[in-house]
Amino acid sequence: MYLCRDKIFIHKSNQTMKTEKQLQGIAGEDLATNLLLQKGYRILERNWHCGHLEVDIIAETDDYLVIVEVKTRKSAIFGAPEVFVDMQKQRHLIRAAMYYAKFKSVKKEIRFDIVSVINSPEMQEVTHIENAFKPKW
Numbered sequence: 001m002y003l004c005r006d007k008i009f010i011h012k013s014n015q016t017m018k019t020e021k022q023l024q025g026i027a028g029e030d031l032a033t034n035l036l037l038q039k040g041y042r043i044l045e046r047n048w049h050c051g052h053l054e055v056d057i058i059a060e061t062d063d064y065l066v067i068v069e070v071k072t073r074k075s076a077i078f079g080a081p082e083v084f085v086d087m088q089k090q091r092h093l094i095r096a097a098m099y100y101a102k103f104k105s106v107k108k109e110i111r112f113d114i115v116s117v118i119n120s121p122e123m124q125e126v127t128h129i130e131n132a133f134k135p136k137w
Helices: 020-038 087-104
Strands: 042-050 053-060 064-073 109-119 124-133
Touching: 020 042, 020 053, 020 064, 020 109, 020 124, 042 087, 053 087, 064 087, 087 109
Parallel strands: 064 109
Antiparallel strands: 042 053, 053 064, 109 124
16 A cells, blocks of 8 residues: 555556556656645545546545546647546546445545646656546536
């Protein structure tokens, strides 16, 4: 687990062969996790799956269960990473959050955040967008 707030979290994977894009995604999720920990969030899950639905990070604050989508790109040449969280992805995150809340008997309000990561040799930028979208329950 990676609940210790004094240590840097590094993702450990059971699989050894990863593509460059997968490694970039893992690095982005590591940066996002570390940012959230620095802000005082408690990380409950990483890469939580329910069928074909997946949530990159599930965290909590005193007031919220936070569903976090991490978008990582090498550059913003085609647009900011958060722009690529489209309506279909939002619907999947909302459904996954509903399943998680029911499965774990969550009573807190659910919030949807995006962490946008630009990670290249030239620059590293991590942006946390709280309340990135609101579901229509």
